[in-house]
Amino acid sequence: MSHRELTTQRDVINRQFGVRxxxxxxxxxxxxxxxxxxxxxxxxxxxxxxxxxADDTLKATLAMLAERGFVIRHGDGDLGQIDAVLASRSGYxxxxxxxxxxxxxxxLVLQNGDTYLTLSGRRGGHPLEAVELDPLFIDVQTRLGxxx
Amino acid sequence: MNDRRYRFxxxxxxxxxxxxxxxxxxxxxxxxxxxxxxxxxxxxxxxxADGDPLERLRxxxxxxxxxxxxxxxxxxxxxxxSAERKTSQPGLGAVNSxxxxxxxxxxxxxxxxxxxxxxxxxxxxxxxxTDPVQIERVSVVTLDATTRVDRDSVVVDxxxxxxxxxxxxxxxxxxxxxxxxxxxxxxxxxxxxx
Numbered sequence: 001m002s003h004r005e006l007t008t009q010r011d012v013i014n015r016q017f018g019v020r021x022x023x024x025x026x027x028x029x030x031x032x033x034x035x036x037x038x039x040x041x042x043x044x045x046x047x048x049x050x051x052x053x054a055d056d057t058l059k060a061t062l063a064m065l066a067e068r069g070f071v072i073r074h075g076d077g078d079l080g081q082i083d084a085v086l087a088s089r090s091g092y093x094x095x096x097x098x099x100x101x102x103x104x105x106x107x108l109v110l111q112n113g114d115t116y117l118t119l120s121g122r123r124g125g126h127p128l129e130a131v132e133l134d135p136l137f138i139d140v141q142t143r144l145g146x147x148x
Numbered sequence: 149m150n151d152r153r154y155r156f157x158x159x160x161x162x163x164x165x166x167x168x169x170x171x172x173x174x175x176x177x178x179x180x181x182x183x184x185x186x187x188x189x190x191x192x193x194x195x196x197a198d199g200d201p202l203e204r205l206r207x208x209x210x211x212x213x214x215x216x217x218x219x220x221x222x223x224x225x226x227x228x229x230s231a232e233r234k235t236s237q238p239g240l241g242a243v244n245s246x247x248x249x250x251x252x253x254x255x256x257x258x259x260x261x262x263x264x265x266x267x268x269x270x271x272x273x274x275x276x277x278t279d280p281v282q283i284e285r286v287s288v289v290t291l292d293a294t295t296r297v298d299r300d301s302v303v304v305d306x307x308x309x310x311x312x313x314x315x316x317x318x319x320x321x322x323x324x325x326x327x328x329x330x331x332x333x334x335x336x337x338x339x340x341x342x
Contacts, residue, residue, distance in 0.1 A: 055225075059291050062226055066296040068180045069188045069315050072287035077225025085285065086180055087300040087313040121181075128181065135183040 043095070043127040045120040047105040048137050051113030052144050054080055054100040060143040061096045061117060064136060070094060090124025110137075112146070177315075192319035193297040195326055197290050201227055203336060204295075204329070208288050211328035217286060227290035236279045237303060240311065278306045284316060288325070295329075297322045 050057055058080055065072060070084035070092070080098040085091060097118045099105065105118045109130075119136055121128040141147045178184040197204060201224070208229045209219055217231035286299040301316035 059226070062228075062289060063291055063294075063296070064186075066287070066289045066291075066298055067187060067189055068185050069298055069300075069317060070180060071230070071285045071298045071300050072228055072289060073230055073285070074221045075223045075226045075228040075230070075289075077223055082226075084287075085300070086315060087285070087302045088315070089313060091302075091313060092180060123181075132179075132181040135181060135185075138183065139186055 040125060041127055043120040043122055044107060044129075045105065045118050046107040046109060046130060046133045046137075047116050047118040048110040048141075049108065049113050049116050050141065050144060050146060052115055052146065054098050054115050056144060057115050057117050057140070058082070058096075058098045060140045061098065061119075063143055064139045065094065065096070068136075068139075092121060092123050094119065094121040180315075188315070188317075189296060189298070190317055190319045190322065192326070193317050193322035195295050197293055197295045199333065201290065203333060204290055205229060207329045207332035207336065208290070210332050211325055212286065212288070214328065215325075217284075228287065230285075230287045232286070233284045235282050235284075237282050238279045240280045240303065280305045280311055295326075297325060 052060075055077070058077065062072065062075065062082055065082065065084045068086075070086045072082060072084050074083040075081070080100075082094075082096040084094040084096075086094075097105075099116045099118075101114050102116075105116045107118070108116070117137070117140065119133050121133065123132070138147065177188065180188070205222065205224060205227060209222065212229060212231045213219065215233070216235075217233045219229065219231045221230040222228060280303055283302045283304065284299060285302075286297065289296045289298075297317070299316045299318070299321065301312070301314055302310070303312040305311055
């Protein structure tokens with residue numbers, strides 16, 4: 001008799017724990033899915049390494065952006081950085097960085113020298129893909145006289 | 149006889165339709181990141197520059213400031229002047245929608261302006277200054293003896309709604325800026341000579 005009472009009590013306790021665990025799991029999944037929605041996709045930088053000085057590469061990049069109608073918002077020759085925007089229904093934001101030597105930048109796709117040019121951008125909040133960034137790299141290399 | 153005429157008319161309509169459609173496609177400006185988007189700048193917005201780069205930078209800054217632009221960033225190594233101008237556009241937001249502003253308070257279509265809402269319509273929704281604002285962003289880059297001017301324009305309603313956004317490289321603006329910069333350089337040269 002007493003033995004049966006004990007088992008039913010244990011069952012009740014076990015069931016309570018089970019319910020609580022499921023509730024916590026549900027809460028965790030809910031929180032995770034919410035934060036998943038809040039995170040904006042990261043811009044995917046893409047880099048090439050060219051056989052030219054950092055100064056020339058930065059100037060060629062600046063000329064390329066200006067010739068394409070981008071408005072240069074910030075530029076720093078010492079830091080080797082350019083920020084450009086262009087208004088349209090879904091506005092463009094571009095960021096360019098030129099480094100010389102040092103560590104390999106993320107998304108390196110071409111290694112021809114030791115001056116790294118990294119481009120990343122967004123269009124209407126969504127990161128620009130390789131298809132959209134590659135014509136810009138080709139333009140910069142043409143301006144540097146590296147392409148035939 | 150009648151049948152043939154109908155058929156001819158139908159073919160004509162198809163041809164005109166196709167022409168209109170393909171015409172629209174070729175008129176669209178190339179995307180700025182496409183390989184064809186490399187030369188979108190009007191020729192008036194690109195001119196050869198010589199002389200002292202610092203003098204030219206100062207003249208550019210003065211010319212932009214005299215047009216009401218606010219200088220945001222300059223860089224002497226890159227020959228860059230970046231500026232922005234905000235102008236209020238009274239009445240622009242009211243024209244766009246037949247029911248007036250469709251903001252938080254104004255989003256009704258029934259009865260509309262002529263009824264009960266006339267007085268309240270103008271008071272709700274954001275205080276006194278509810279005109280849309282046009283923001284013109286401009287950058288002047290002087291690199292390797294060439295000056296390039298880029299400008300774009302964004303029109304935003306007071307509640308942040310984007311009314312219009314476009315590239316705004318007008319040749320007339322570039323010509324005016326070019327003249328202002330050159331006259332500023334001439335003045336400073338004339339002032340420095342004696």
